[in-house]
Amino acid sequence: MATLGDLERAVMDLLWEHQEAITANTLRDLLSQRTSGTNSAEARPLAVTTVLTVLSRLEKKGLVERERSTRPHRYCAVTSREDHTAELMLEVLGSAPDREAVLARFIGTVSAGEAETLRKLLGR
Amino acid sequence: MATLGDLERAVMDLLWEHQEAITANTLRDLLSQRTSGTNSAEARPLAVTTVLTVLSRLEKKGLVERERSTRPHRYCAVTSREDHTAELMLEVLGSAPDREAVLARFIGTVSAGEAETLRKLLGR
DNA sequence: AACGTTTTTCTACACTTCGTAGAACTCCCA
DNA sequence: TGGGAGTTCTACGAAGTGTAGAAAAACGTT
Structure with missing residues (x-):
């Protein structure tokens, strides 16, 4: 129950960047921006329903929460990216x-700076 | 390219337990044993071809290596479980x-004993 | 060299997940 | 109460996985 698809991942990244809950439309726009830089031929932006489907799936997975009170529903990540x-x-x-x-093995691979951080975190 | 299915996982676990390379037939037998304890109704054992298919896929993923020299091919994990x-x-x-x-966040969650181990590993 | 047995490869299918979105339905304001 | 904005339903294709039969290859024996 761990892995996310590319689009799910992209959506989560955006939700994590935004502290505030945002709408599917806003997300769609942000996703379009994001890819327009990468892709030469200005790929067609996603349909809003696509974003909504992904958000529903993420909600079912417990990663996203939605405000049903406001009319355009607003979505936000349940946990911070770090926690996740x-x-x-x-x-x-x-x-x-x-x-x-x-x-x-793991410790042997993190950078020196990170090792230093870890040392501090572990105290004494 | 990270996640494994249940059967793939079970096969890897067995390969990791065995230091020596083993055959698909041996694996099939071990897999049967493993499940017979868990399941009440003595589930039908897997076909050998099933095990072979899984092994091929694991080989393609770079997790398993096969000795083609011996007649019943023998399989072993490429890396140790810890490294993986x-x-x-x-x-x-x-x-x-x-x-x-x-x-x-991560450090905050490991057990005290493990934290101690980490401290030692990080030196000074 | 031919046969039967063992082993491996090919092919296949059902099921799940994910990207993708149209169709249909629900809400609310003018 | 009609229309537009928003949401849910339904659907489909591609990829990955569990599962295994059919076909091919390899080997030991006569």
Whole structure:
């Protein structure tokens, strides 16, 4: 229950960037901007229904919450990106019977600066 | 390119448990054992071709290597489970623009014993 | 060299997820 | 109460996965 598709991912990224809840239309516009830079031929923007479908799926997955009170519904991410990512990492780690060995490998790969941060976070 | 299906996962787990390369038939038997405990009605064991299909797919994904020299081919995992898991964790972390914030959340969740291990691994 | 057995590859199908969006329905304002 | 904005329903194609039969290849034995 972890992986997201490309579009789902893009939507989550936008929701995470915005602190405020936003509408499907706004999202559609933001998505168009995002891709117009990448693509040469100005790809056709997505239909709003497409965005709404994706939002519904994300809602079902528990990643997105919607305000039904306002007329154009507004959507926002349930958890912050950091929390979500950290949770994912734990999910990956969780399935291992040898957590410490995994952590050892993991630590060996983070950058020096990050190692320093970790040291501070771990205290003393 | 990260997620595995249930059967793929089960096969990888068995390959990781075995240090030696093993055949599809052996795997089939091990898989049957594994499920017979869980399931009451002694589910029908998998066909060998099923196991072979899964092994081919895992090979294509670069997770499994096969010895073609011996007649019943023998299969083994390319990387250890720890390495694989650590890599997955990095993959998850990698997509974050705020790696340190993620690490902070992550660290906050590991057990005290693991935190101790991490402290040692980080040195001084 | 031919046969039967074992092993591997090919082909196939059902089911799920995801991107994509039209059709149909619901709301609300003028 | 009619029309436009918004939402839900329904649908379809592509990809990935579990599953395995059919066909092909390889090998040991006579």
